Amino acid sequence: MISKKMEGLVKGSSVIRAMFEEGRQMAEKYGEENVFDFSLGNPNVPAPADVNSAIIDIVKNTDSVRLHGYMSNIGHDGVRSAVADSLNRRFGTSYDKSNIVMTVGAAGGLNVVFRAVLNPGDEVIAFAPYFGEYNNYVANYDGKMVIITPDTEMFQPNLAEFERKITDKTACVIVNSPNNPTGVIYSKDTLDRLGEILEKKQKEYNRTIYLVTDEPYRELAYDGAVVPWVPDSYRNTIVGYSYSKSLSLPGERIGYLAVPSSVDGFAELMSALGVATRILGFVNAPSLMQFVIEKCVDCVTDVSFYERNRNTLYEGLTKFGFSCMKPEGAFYLFLKSPIDDEKEFVSMAKKYNILMVPGSTFMCPGYVRIAYCVSYETVKGSLPGFEKLAGELGLI
Amino acid sequence: MISKKMEGLVKGSSVIRAMFEEGRQMAEKYGEENVFDFSLGNPNVPAPADVNSAIIDIVKNTDSVRLHGYMSNIGHDGVRSAVADSLNRRFGTSYDKSNIVMTVGAAGGLNVVFRAVLNPGDEVIAFAPYFGEYNNYVANYDGKMVIITPDTEMFQPNLAEFERKITDKTACVIVNSPNNPTGVIYSKDTLDRLGEILEKKQKEYNRTIYLVTDEPYRELAYDGAVVPWVPDSYRNTIVGYSYSKSLSLPGERIGYLAVPSSVDGFAELMSALGVATRILGFVNAPSLMQFVIEKCVDCVTDVSFYERNRNTLYEGLTKFGFSCMKPEGAFYLFLKSPIDDEKEFVSMAKKYNILMVPGSTFMCPGYVRIAYCVSYETVKGSLPGFEKLAGELGLI
Numbered sequence: 001m002i003s004k005k006m007e008g009l010v011k012g013s014s015v016i017r018a019m020f021e022e023g024r025q026m027a028e029k030y031g032e033e034n035v036f037d038f039s040l041g042n043p044n045v046p047a048p049a050d051v052n053s054a055i056i057d058i059v060k061n062t063d064s065v066r067l068h069g070y071m072s073n074i075g076h077d078g079v080r081s082a083v084a085d086s087l088n089r090r091f092g093t094s095y096d097k098s099n100i101v102m103t104v105g106a107a108g109g110l111n112v113v114f115r116a117v118l119n120p121g122d123e124v125i126a127f128a129p130y131f132g133e134y135n136n137y138v139a140n141y142d143g144k145m146v147i148i149t150p151d152t153e154m155f156q157p158n159l160a161e162f163e164r165k166i167t168d169k170t171a172c173v174i175v176n177s178p179n180n181p182t183g184v185i186y187s188k189d190t191l192d193r194l195g196e197i198l199e200k201k202q203k204e205y206n207r208t209i210y211l212v213t214d215e216p217y218r219e220l221a222y223d224g225a226v227v228p229w230v231p232d233s234y235r236n237t238i239v240g241y242s243y244s245k246s247l248s249l250p251g252e253r254i255g256y257l258a259v260p261s262s263v264d265g266f267a268e269l270m271s272a273l274g275v276a277t278r279i280l281g282f283v284n285a286p287s288l289m290q291f292v293i294e295k296c297v298d299c300v301t302d303v304s305f306y307e308r309n310r311n312t313l314y315e316g317l318t319k320f321g322f323s324c325m326k327p328e329g330a331f332y333l334f335l336k337s338p339i340d341d342e343k344e345f346v347s348m349a350k351k352y353n354i355l356m357v358p359g360s361t362f363m364c365p366g367y368v369r370i371a372y373c374v375s376y377e378t379v380k381g382s383l384p385g386f387e388k389l390a391g392e393l394g395l396i
Numbered sequence: 397m398i399s400k401k402m403e404g405l406v407k408g409s410s411v412i413r414a415m416f417e418e419g420r421q422m423a424e425k426y427g428e429e430n431v432f433d434f435s436l437g438n439p440n441v442p443a444p445a446d447v448n449s450a451i452i453d454i455v456k457n458t459d460s461v462r463l464h465g466y467m468s469n470i471g472h473d474g475v476r477s478a479v480a481d482s483l484n485r486r487f488g489t490s491y492d493k494s495n496i497v498m499t500v501g502a503a504g505g506l507n508v509v510f511r512a513v514l515n516p517g518d519e520v521i522a523f524a525p526y527f528g529e530y531n532n533y534v535a536n537y538d539g540k541m542v543i544i545t546p547d548t549e550m551f552q553p554n555l556a557e558f559e560r561k562i563t564d565k566t567a568c569v570i571v572n573s574p575n576n577p578t579g580v581i582y583s584k585d586t587l588d589r590l591g592e593i594l595e596k597k598q599k600e601y602n603r604t605i606y607l608v609t610d611e612p613y614r615e616l617a618y619d620g621a622v623v624p625w626v627p628d629s630y631r632n633t634i635v636g637y638s639y640s641k642s643l644s645l646p647g648e649r650i651g652y653l654a655v656p657s658s659v660d661g662f663a664e665l666m667s668a669l670g671v672a673t674r675i676l677g678f679v680n681a682p683s684l685m686q687f688v689i690e691k692c693v694d695c696v697t698d699v700s701f702y703e704r705n706r707n708t709l710y711e712g713l714t715k716f717g718f719s720c721m722k723p724e725g726a727f728y729l730f731l732k733s734p735i736d737d738e739k740e741f742v743s744m745a746k747k748y749n750i751l752m753v754p755g756s757t758f759m760c761p762g763y764v765r766i767a768y769c770v771s772y773e774t775v776k777g778s779l780p781g782f783e784k785l786a787g788e789l790g791l792i
Binding site: 014040105110278283289 | 467503507511646
């Protein structure tokens with residue numbers, strides 16, 4: 001009844017759904033406040049107040065036909081100009097509205113890019129650990145995912161292996177920094193070297209390779225860390241952004257693609273992104289939210305909320321003898337499993353009502369992801385359980 | 397730089413874009429009020445006032461994290477229950493939330509269905525004339541479109557040819573009533589016979605064939621016409637709905653799929669629809685709009701606005717000697733081109749600043765589509781031009 005491709009996906013997704021259901025059942029059994037669900041990247045910080053007042057203001061003062069109507073598939077001129085201007089102020093670029101496509105979040109944007117550029121059998125390279133959904137986005141268009149094994153020292157991209165795995169079928173490379181699931185920010189030096197390798201390989205194979213940078217966590221950086229602007233490191237870069245985390249609007253599905261005019265085949269690519277937006281059924285990013293972003297393009301979320309969670313969690317876990325990188329950004333902590341099979345570790349944690357996601361979901365077994373976009377009470381409340389878990393595992 | 401599949405699509409779309417640009421240039425040259433642009437299905441009726449007050453009320457009174465956050469990929473429980481209850485009241489069904497998937501408009505919903513059920517090479521049957529985008533939606537998943545030639549007498553589906561063209565590769569059939577571009581409502585008798593043919597062929601080929609009914613125009617019916625509820629005519633029906641036209645929210649991208657529990661493989665299909673929603677990058681239908689639909693599920697648009705346009709246009713055009721069916725619903729009129737080449741007719745009309753879409757876009761050359769979801773002034777203002785055009789063609 002459903003397609004063959006879908007059968008495996010439905011089976012796989014039922015594992016995640018089972019975990020979600022388990023969390024709900026645990027909350028019912030033990031009380032919401034006694035369950036520490038670190039499994040989902042759903043921000044616990046409300047959207048900035050300016051966002052909600054902008055919605056009300058826009059609805060009151062905009063002609064309804066214009067407010068809710070169709071526009072160009074790539075979005076309204078106003079918001080696209082506002083995004084371009086904001087990027088220009090922040091990154092010294094010289095974009096205008098012709099460089100911006102409004103998208104249904106970053107997930108929508110990535111699908112639009114792959115629909116626009118991938119031929120069946122084309123290869124897309126990603127650096128483990130990475131968000132497992134990339135595999136599905138690439139498979140949607142019959143692309144082939146090529147995985148670079150993780151550097152579990154620093155969790156920067158493994159560039160030696162990367163260089164070896166680029167072929168004449170490589171169409172795209174994905175990077176995601178600050179990274180889900182590690183919280184690592186890719187350094188400017190790493191990105192520059194990555195760009196140099198790509199330039200060299202483009203010449204060698206006489207083809208265009210687009211670097212797709214997935215940036216929903218751009219604004220979430222701690223300790224004054226700077227998130228490098230990837231197009232500065234490589235000309236053929238497409239930036240995919242989402243307001244899901246930076247403005248806590250994940251359910252509203254609003255983001256953009258920024259495409260520098262200097263990329264190969266700029267005009268053709270922009271046309272293809274517009275067509276892909278239309279034919280995949282997005283048609284356009286939600287209209288009201290486009291007006292909201294135009295007004296709130298420089299609004300910021302409460303990064304200190306996540307930073308406090310990070311600090312408390314990192315200090316607690318390392319004190320108990322667990323091992324992990326200190327996250328530099330995003331709202332994830334990637335913990336080394338004290339036992340070989342991290343799925344077993346995830347199971348053990350459930351005894352203490354702690355829910356985490358196995359690293360194999362991110363192509364990096366032996367680790368678990370803790371999403372600390374939860375309330376501070378959840379972070380604090382989980383620590384006694386983590387301490388008992390550490391004791392059980394002989395870490396303390 | 398872009399995929400081979402995309403190259404043709406970009407070329408094709410540039411024709412439509414050229415028309416759009418031409419309209420804008422004409423408006424600049426002659427003044428907006430002197431250009432009669434009947435090319436787009438963008439409602440000129442504002443959203444019901446209740447919709448905008450619901451938005452404000454919801455934003456003021458809903459917790460922001462819940463309002464804008466992620467939910468299940470198939471949508472919030474509340475709106476899905478509200479949609480199910482509304483359908484039960486109107487059509488005597490017995491749905492609950494488990495039968496409803498919230499979607500990014502009908503275009504998003506159709507993509508989700510095809511992603512969920514099509515294997516490469518599977519056939520999808522559609523009855524000409526039909527919305528040309530179906531071809532792209534099916535091609536996205538390597539399905540093969542099978543076109544039933546139009547019955548240009550009554551514009552009901554040609555069921556004899558339909559029966560002949562069903563094969564063991566037929567996975568889906570699409571119907572769209574009230575129809576874009578003809579404005580015809582498929583009769584209960586036609587749908588019942590269509591359902592009987594499908595039941596017979598399912599047995600013959602021992603496979604499931606889903607009937608996908610695309611219903612954005614369901615609420616737009618004139619002269620008291622009843623739009624039959626398609627699942628009453630065939631068990632394996634999936635209903636795709638959009639609030640784009642019924643609540644004038646095309647830019648907001650909100651609709652649903654309704655799947656009766658009695659369809660083959662119901663549980664598996666619902667899981668697949670959820671997974672497809674996620675992996676295509678929709679993730680979920682826009683959250684705020686889901687809350688709005690929950691409140692406004694029984695709101696109605698001003699059908700009398702479109703009915704007045706229809707009456708004035710139909711009376712004018714037939715008086716001038718043009719030939720067409722009187723639209724029973726939707727907001728399109730499908731005019732027979734007085735000359736063989738309808739593209740030439742479209743060109744001639746431009747001299748009078750009248751913009752229409754050639755029927756070949758809808759797999760039905762020899763006709764043109766007039767979208768009368770424009771202001772009444774545009775309809776009235778176009779008539780002298782149509783009269784001159786009729787004179788030029790010797791119709792009067």
